[in-house]
Structures are given as C-alpha cells and as structure tokens.
Amino acid sequence: MQTTTATRTYALPSVKFQSIAAALAVIAAVALPQIFHLAGAALGLGTVIGQTLLPMHLPxxxxxxxxxPYAGVATGALAPIISFALTGMPMAPMVPFMVIELAAYGLFAGLLRGVQLPAAVPAPLAWLGKLLGAQVAGRLVDAIAIAVAVSLLGNTAMTVASVWAAxxxxxxxxxxQWVLVPVIMTAVDRRRD
Known part of the structure; x- marks a missing residue:
C-alpha cells in the first residue's frame, strides 16, 4: 500500500541493498569527520568543528x-572502529562509547523507519519525528553505557554529565540533522513514488 508518503509501509530492502548502503555509510562516516577536521584546521578551529557538527552521526x-536496523547497527558499530584504525580518531577511550551510541542511533532509526504516522502528518515532519526518536533513544543508551562504565568499571574518563555536555x-x-535528514528522506520518498 503506497497511497501517501506518511502512510507508506516500508518493507526492508534487499540484503544486497542493505549491505551496499551500510558499506557506503561507513565510508561516509569515516570520511566526513576527516573533511570536517581538515576544514577546522584550515579555519583555525581545530577539531571542535567535528564535535560541533557531528559528521559521523549523519550517515x-x-x-x-x-x-x-541491520544496516544502521552495522554502520554505527563499524564506523568508529574503522575510523580509529585508519585515523586514530575518535580517541581510544571514546571508541567503545561511540560504538554503543552510534549503533543505537542506527538501530532506532532503522526501527522507526517503518512506523506509520497518520496521513495528515506531512512527510518532512514524519521524518523529523523519527529522527528525534532515534536521537533521544541513542543518547539514552549512551548515558546508560556511561553510567555502567562509571559505576561498575570505575571509568573516570567519562561521566553521565558528559552526555549533556555533548x-x-x-x-x-x-x-x-533536523534540517538535512527530513529533506533527504522526503526527496527519497518522492523518487520512490
């Protein structure tokens, strides 16, 4: 049933599509931070531009x-590991937390992609709602992971307050992300029609 963008059902794409999409997203998630860091260095801002614009999160x-969700989890889990192996970034203590956080973003974005909203909800707002849900869920998972590391493992490099600071x-x-993702997803919807 594909009557309107807001009520469209989203069956999972083929395994081939998911695999290619995940591979391309991992490449983008590794390359974009490097581009942002180079731009930051050229502008005299250092690495703060990457921390501010979150280029790894977008892909x-x-x-x-x-x-x-499968492609989302795979991308979220692999991107920080591959980035660290190739570039040394993110810093080693951050890698496990970024793996957990980004995998959660990918998982929840993938799960929310199929949520049907009323037809009265415009497509860009529907995608924004799904994006916000994935972002909140990912941050909660990150906060829980940090709380566990702090309380059980004695990790003092990270604190739950660091989630809010981030x-x-x-x-x-x-x-x-709130601007680009709904625009991109609405454009994809139009191409599917």
Missing amino acids: VLLVGLLAG VITGLPGLVL
Missing part, C-alpha cells in the same frame, strides 16, 4: 532510515 542515522556542544550538528 548512521540516514542509513538506518533508508536501509533499516548535546550542548553538538547542538549545531543536531540542528543540521
């Missing part, structure tokens, strides 16, 4: 919404 969220620092990146 993970998009692949979850486009290709489903949200504040990354607010421009969140706004960028």
Whole structure:
C-alpha cells in the first residue's frame, strides 16, 4: 500500500541493498569527520568543528532510515572502529562509547523507519519525528553505557554529565540533522513514488 508518503509501509530492502548502503555509510562516516577536521584546521578551529557538527552521526542515522536496523547497527558499530584504525580518531577511550551510541542511533532509526504516522502528518515532519526518536533513544543508551562504565568499571574518563555536555556542544550538528535528514528522506520518498 503506497497511497501517501506518511502512510507508506516500508518493507526492508534487499540484503544486497542493505549491505551496499551500510558499506557506503561507513565510508561516509569515516570520511566526513576527516573533511570536517581538515576544514577546522584550515579555519583555525581545530577539531571542535567535528564535535560541533557531528559528521559521523549523519550517515548512521540516514542509513538506518533508508536501509533499516541491520544496516544502521552495522554502520554505527563499524564506523568508529574503522575510523580509529585508519585515523586514530575518535580517541581510544571514546571508541567503545561511540560504538554503543552510534549503533543505537542506527538501530532506532532503522526501527522507526517503518512506523506509520497518520496521513495528515506531512512527510518532512514524519521524518523529523523519527529522527528525534532515534536521537533521544541513542543518547539514552549512551548515558546508560556511561553510567555502567562509571559505576561498575570505575571509568573516570567519562561521566553521565558528559552526555549533556555533548548535546550542548553538538547542538549545531543536531540542528543540521533536523534540517538535512527530513529533506533527504522526503526527496527519497518522492523518487520512490
């Protein structure tokens, strides 16, 4: 049933599509931060531009919404590991937390992609709602992982308060995602019609 964008059902794409989408998203999630860091260095901003604009998050969220939860989890889990192996970034203590956080973003974006909303909800708002759900769920999973690391493992490099600090620092990146993701997903919907 494909009557309107808001009520369309989203069956999972083929395994081939999911695999290709995940591979391309991992490449983008590794390359985009490097591009942003180079731009930051050229502008004299250092690495703060990457922390502010969250370039690794965008491909993970998009692949979850486009290709489903399997591609989203795979991208979210692999991107920080591959990025660290190739570039040394993110810093080693951050890698496990980024794996958990980004895998959660990909999972929840993929799960929410199939949620049907009333036809009265415009497509861009529907995609924004799904994106916000994935972002909130990913941050909650990240906060839980940090709380476990702090309380059980004695990890003092991370604190639960650092989740809130990351949200504040990354607010421009969140706004960028709130604009780009609904626009991209609405364009994809139009091409599917």
